[in-house]
Amino acid sequence: MSHTSSPLDQPVTGLRGVGARLAERLGKLGIQTLQDLILHLPLRYEDRTRPQPIGGLLPGQSALVQGEVALTELVGGGRRRLLCRISDGTGSLTLVFFRLYPGLQARLSKGVRLACFGDVRPGPAGLQMAHPEIRVLHGSEASAESDRLTPVYPATEGVNQTTLRRLVQQALEFARAGLPDLLPDWLAGNQLPGLLEALETVHGPAPDCDVEAMQAGMHPACRRLSLEELLAHQLSLRQFRIRARRERRAPVLRGDGRLRQGLLDSLPFSLTAAQRRVLTQIEADLGRTEPMLRLVQGDVGSGKTIVAALAALQAVECGQQAAVMAPTELLAEQHHQGFRSWLEPLGVEVAWLSGKLAAGQRRRMLERIASADCGVVVGTHALFQDEVRFHRLGLAIIDEQHRFGVHQRLALREKGQDAEIQPHQMIMTATPIPRTLAMTAYADLDVSVIDELPPGRTPVTTVAIPEARRGEVMARVAEACADGHQAYWVCTLVEESEQLQAQAAEDTAALLREALPALRTGLVHGRMKSAEKEAVMADFAAHRLDLLVATTVIEVGVNVPNASLMVIENPERLGLAQLHQLRGRVGRGAAASSCVLLYQAPLSEGARARLGVLRRTADGFEIARQDLAQRGPGELLGTRQTGDWQFRIADPERDADLLARVRDAADRLLQHDPARSAALIHRWVGRRQQYGRV
Known part of the structure; x- marks a missing residue:
């Protein structure tokens, strides 16, 4: 099952009527190939399958009506407008045109039968439609345009609905000629339609379709597409993780515990059970040759920083360095002060690197980082820069990782001793990520949660x-x-x-x-x-x-x-x-x-x-869940800045019930059907796959 031969991979310029200019405009909508076009789903639908009686219209609805022109006149001095009165025996309606083009008034002469579609609003003389779409009906011609609901797509300047509908239909013709169904039968089951049927349904539902379910993404056709997209993302992330662990090794950092015990003995408080549990998981990860990729989440004040300090000491005990990176100067400065107060009494040197250091200070700091004397380096994104050379970087700790761009995080991973050895990675966030989102966005990470506040914290x-x-x-x-x-x-x-x-x-x-x-x-x-x-x-x-x-x-x-x-x-x-x-x-x-x-x-x-x-x-996880519902996942994960991480159709929160099936299916497919896995990733993730390397 090759994943390179789909007719839908061709650029939109292969369609009738698409030149360079229109292709550029479509690009603003993220549409570059026929595949992008068929996955560009409608926002809502209009019912143009049967005309509504004018007498039954209500303000605020969009409707198709048919009627005979009773009167057409130009009114107004400075800002002229054309008014056209139509009736169908049940009532009458005024059509209002502010933009006048040659021949419009002649088309609307008395006695002409019209089909009109538009938004119904109250006007000075009863209900009206401003600038409706109109079609002159000849003889006994019916007013209905279609036997399906009419899709309304996300559009952009220079690309109107008529153009999008025409192009989507052309792309669907190619899909009918050869769009393989990649979901295995044991996953799709018989409750969900096949891929082509699902696409035909979302781009042109039958008039009796449950439109509310369709617009909410809960119709079986939408669920079929969401299931496949979630699976493709999951496969992509898992594949990267497998590849990263196979291609790269990390230093084994077991340590003798001497420095860690020294720090614990000096603390005026005891660790919580949650902190101890997470440290046990980190300790085990650092002792392996596979690079650790662990996300540590904990609400504000749950004590992530001391966990990070103890993980850093495990690296230092093995003669390796730890880098701690924070998104702002202020937070990096505070980490620097905190780490110094904890680690320097133990004889561990803590260096500081920020973009604001003077040239001389910076040069001296770079020399210290490159030497064997410096155990821990704290800084801002200045740590990414090419001239920063570590002596032996064994662990990278990234705080509030969603504030960094994807490519910056990749750069820190490349700071290992050589091409084969990469540092372990620990990512911390105080923005709790709802479990559903962690399961999809961080499928390539192990997730630890510090779900307990230290004693003495008051609500x-x-x-x-x-x-x-x-x-x-x-x-x-x-x-x-x-x-x-x-x-x-x-x-x-x-x-x-x-x-x-x-x-x-x-x-x-x-x-x-x-x-x-x-x-x-x-x-x-x-x-x-x-x-x-x-x-x-x-x-x-x-x-x-x-x-x-x-x-x-x-x-x-x-x-x-x-x-x-x-x-x-x-x-x-x-x-x-x-x-x-x-x-x-x-x-x-x-x-x-x-x-x-x-x-x-x-x-x-x-x-x-x-x-x-x-x-x-005050529950950070509940707040994160509400934040996700209000803002969407891209912003919560900070990948909006790179444009890399966003679902076209699926919604991790709405489709949470599919995630367990998706995870099991991803394991099974990667093991037993790599060709199908590759084809799914190619279809849904394609060019955006580099993001998964984080």
């Missing part, structure tokens, strides 16, 4: 308060600080500009200093120099400041147990995951903690739903 009470009550909120801040606690005031702006963010934070800090003169108020934002930011954060951590005004730079990694109150301005502008991360900065000590969402009324429906989720739950 955070969350309230939403309108901007009009700002005075009450400031009084609450003053009260909390008078009781010996500390508070954050977070400023967000809809513009992503750091300059504007900084300005907003500076203005807010000035206002708060004036309104609350008794409080020691500090300010931190993304445009400050690292040393300045660090000094302010250190003052806040040492309680030399009562109130910290900040932009979202404090989203991750800041740990001040005495801070018990956070105010987030304009929370309606942030996503759920980011709000949850920010809120995780409070509730780190024994005091009861609160988060105040100070919003601008009126809230949109989406913002109201997001803030409602935060008020209801």
Whole structure:
């Protein structure tokens, strides 16, 4: 079963009427081949199979009507429009045309029979349709265009619905001539249609089809396509994992436990059962020649960093280096401080690399990283750069991996000693990924979950308060600080500009200093120099400041147990995951903690739903599930930035019930039917397969 010979692999320029210009426009929709075209599914459907009586029309519906022209006239001075009155014996309807083209008025002369399709709206003289599609009917010609529902596709400028419908039908002709059904019978079962039948159904359902199920992706035809696409993605990821493990070896890092025990003995707390369980899994992985590919998820404050430090020490015990990479300067700086305070007393040198180092410092740091003396290197994406040479990199730890582009993560993997040896990889995230998504997006990773918070963490009470009550909120801040606690005031702006963010934070800090003169108020934002930011954060951590005004730079990694109150301005502008991360900065000590969402009324429906989720739950997994439902998987996994990871038809959350079958089927096919596996991957993943190498 060759996967290179499908007639659907040919470019769209092979179709009638598709030249270079139209092909370029189709490319904007992700359509380059006939295969892309038949997998470009409709958003919704229009019923043009039978005309509706005009007398029964309702505002808001789209309808096909047929009637005789009673009157046509041009009205208006400056902005002329053509009005045409038609009736069918049950009622009458006005057609309104603002764009006048030669011959339009003549086509609509009195007595002509018309078929019209459009949206019905109320008008000054009863119901009307603005710019309907019209067709003049001759003799006893029927008004219905088709015996199937008419698809409405996602379109782009220069590619209208008529063009898309025509091209899809041409592509389906090729499919009828030779589209192999690649799902094995034992997986498809008899409840789902074959591939060609499923495609014919979604591109032109029968009038009695359950349109709601079709649009929701739950019709058997859609489920058939989702099942095949999920299987292809699963096969692609599994295949990469098998290949990576076969082609590359990793250093065996067993270690004698001396450094790890030293760190554990120095900690003022004990590890939770969940942390110990995850460490056992990592320890076993690092002791093998197969490269570890492990995702460690844990909610805000569950203690992932100490797990990472202990994993790094296991590499150092074996004479290897560990690299710890974070997405922002601030988080990388905090990791650097944390790792130094834990590891340097044990005699382990911790180096620091960021894009902001001066040339001389950078040169010295690169020399240290390349030497045998340096055990752990912490940094930002500066660690990816070509001139960074490690002495012996045995373990790469990537924090908040969804913030990095796919190609950046590939680059760090290539930093092993030579082409055959690659470092083990541990990926950490505090954005919990729903199980369904982890099963599909991370089929090539082992997943560990730290599902327990350290003892002594208190739940955070969350309230939403309108901007009009700002005075009450400031009084609450003053009260909390008078009781010996500390508070954050977070400023967000809809513009992503750091300059504007900084300005907003500076203005807010000035206002708060004036309104609350008794409080020691500090300010931190993304445009400050690292040393300045660090000094302010250190003052806040040492309680030399009562109130910290900040932009979202404090989203991750800041740990001040005495801070018990956070105010987030304009929370309606942030996503759920980011709000949850920010809120995780409070509730780190024994005091009861609160988060105040100070919003601008009126809230949109989406913002109201997001803030409602935060008020209801502090469970990161539930929040991630809701975030997934609201935003879709691409954004949650951060692959939107590369355009590589998105399903055309399947939805991991909606189709969760298919995933167990898909995983079992992928194992079976890779083992027993590699040709079929390759053909499925080629059909659905094709050019995007490089993404799986992460």
